[in-house]
Amino acid sequence: MNTSSSVGLDSRLLQRLDKSGPRYTSYPTADRFNERFNPQDYELALKTRAEGLAAGSAIAPLSMYVHVPFCESVCYYCACNKIVTRDHTRAAKYLDALELEVDLHLRAWGQPQQASQLHLGGGTPTFMSDLEISRLMAILRRAVEFSSNAEMSVEVDPRTVTPQRLANLAEMGFNRISFGVQDFDEQVQAAVHRLQPFESVQGLMESARSLGYGSINMDLIYGLPKQTPDSFAKTLGQVAQLRPDRIALYGYAHMPERFKPQRRILTPDLPTSVQRISMLEQAINRFRAEGYDYIGMDHFALPDDSLAVAKRQGKLQRNFQGYSTQPDCDIVALGVSAIGRVGNSYSQNAKTLDQYLAALRQGRFPTEKGLWLSSDDLIRRTVVMALMCQGRLDFELIEKTCGITVTSYFKPELARLQAMQEEGMLVIEPRAVQLTPLGWHFVRSIAMVFDRYLH
Numbered sequence: 001m002n003t004s005s006s007v008g009l010d011s012r013l014l015q016r017l018d019k020s021g022p023r024y025t026s027y028p029t030a031d032r033f034n035e036r037f038n039p040q041d042y043e044l045a046l047k048t049r050a051e052g053l054a055a056g057s058a059i060a061p062l063s064m065y066v067h068v069p070f071c072e073s074v075c076y077y078c079a080c081n082k083i084v085t086r087d088h089t090r091a092a093k094y095l096d097a098l099e100l101e102v103d104l105h106l107r108a109w110g111q112p113q114q115a116s117q118l119h120l121g122g123g124t125p126t127f128m129s130d131l132e133i134s135r136l137m138a139i140l141r142r143a144v145e146f147s148s149n150a151e152m153s154v155e156v157d158p159r160t161v162t163p164q165r166l167a168n169l170a171e172m173g174f175n176r177i178s179f180g181v182q183d184f185d186e187q188v189q190a191a192v193h194r195l196q197p198f199e200s201v202q203g204l205m206e207s208a209r210s211l212g213y214g215s216i217n218m219d220l221i222y223g224l225p226k227q228t229p230d231s232f233a234k235t236l237g238q239v240a241q242l243r244p245d246r247i248a249l250y251g252y253a254h255m256p257e258r259f260k261p262q263r264r265i266l267t268p269d270l271p272t273s274v275q276r277i278s279m280l281e282q283a284i285n286r287f288r289a290e291g292y293d294y295i296g297m298d299h300f301a302l303p304d305d306s307l308a309v310a311k312r313q314g315k316l317q318r319n320f321q322g323y324s325t326q327p328d329c330d331i332v333a334l335g336v337s338a339i340g341r342v343g344n345s346y347s348q349n350a351k352t353l354d355q356y357l358a359a360l361r362q363g364r365f366p367t368e369k370g371l372w373l374s375s376d377d378l379i380r381r382t383v384v385m386a387l388m389c390q391g392r393l394d395f396e397l398i399e400k401t402c403g404i405t406v407t408s409y410f411k412p413e414l415a416r417l418q419a420m421q422e423e424g425m426l427v428i429e430p431r432a433v434q435l436t437p438l439g440w441h442f443v444r445s446i447a448m449v450f451d452r453y454l455h
């Protein structure tokens with residue numbers, strides 16, 4: 001793994017690393033989607049996929065995503081699309097809507113489709129009771145046949161589950177789990193309105209392991225109110241003790257003008273930028289010392305985890321849920337605000353529950369916006385994803401896939417990479433660009449060079 005010491009991350013570089021930029025879970029990024037892409041476009045994308053499959057064409061495997069927007073209480077750092085409510089009857093009504101949405105897919109496809117992956121995200125998927133999640137699975141199976149080795153994952157808010165609930169989820173077929181932890185310090189948890197004692201997460205981790213869940217992930221955040229390098233060091237020690245297979249470490253971005261819950265965070269409680277950098281550095285060093293591999297962006301995994309194996313084999317992929325081991329998939333996304341990718345299109349559902357429900361009651365897809373990728377978008381997506389996942393641009397491969405000559409098509413971009421080469425982030429070879437261990441930490445900035453919408 002790359003570390004601050006082995007890759008020479010001095011404080012100047014760490015400061016750059018601590019800046020936000022697109023995460024490139026898609027290219028073009030979701031803020032480029034537009035309303036010219038409508039429900040008919042989405043239906044066309046679905047039908048084209050089904051027709052291609054029926055005709056025996058090579059079609060990307062299918063991954064399903066379901067967004068469950070409800071949360072019982074609000075975390076003050078939250079920037080997600082969620083609905084805070086304690087009224088659990090809303091879940092049943094939401095399932096009625098999901099049923100309509102699934103039926104529209106089945107109608108467009110003509111028959112159920114095979115899928116190799118399911119991800120339940122939110123909000124809080126476990127806001128739903130086990131009975132409701134079981135109903136959701138039955139609804140999905142009307143239109144989708146999950147393969148026997150499908151990856152079935154669920155995001156879990158530790159405050160909403162018990163070991164028994166984890167067992168019930170395993171019984172329903174879930175085999176991957178992701179815990180939202182963020183920080184174990186009580187003061188930090190109080191400052192972000194998310195109290196979850198270490199012991200309860202520890203108990204759940206042990207249960208998840210004994211139930212056979214693989215690739216257990218833990219989300220952490222640095223830069224939260226009341227966090228200090230000392231308190232965060234303690235959290236890192238507790239994380240090391242639990243030893244999740246994967247760790248996602250995000251930097252908190254304070255944008256109270258954009259995200260209402262963040263207005264409850266007091267600015268004087270936020271760590272200084274020097275403290276932020278110190279926490280980032282500590283985390284990178286600690287994960288290295290604990291034997292984690294650096295995957296890319298803000299992700300770490302134990303060397304025997306499938307994500308680390310995929311990275312070593314050059315098979316890493318990237319989608320809206322982050323890094324993935326699955327081959328390049330079409331993603332059918334269900335639920336309010338969900339973002340999907342089918343064929344050469346991206347689409348996003350209505351962002352408010354009222355609009356989402358209204359569209360479905362009128363018998364139409366709740367697609368609010370999206371886009372058809374142009375040939376330039378497709379070429380740049382190939383390049384951006386190669387950088388994000390393999391850390392290497394192999395010109396021959398890109399030329400074969402995209403039908404271009406890299407040195408002429410990307411002449412200005414390659415010129416811009418020179419400065420990054422001088423900083424030691426990459427090496428420009430005659431027929432390739434190779435990220436260095438240092439460059440992997442700045443892969444976002446390197447990919448941004450190829451983002452046409454930013455230039």
Ligand code: SF4
Pocket residue numbers: 070071073074075077078079080081082122123124157180
């Ligand atoms: S962080 Fe997660 S659990 Fe907390 S309010 Fe946001 S979506 Fe809900």
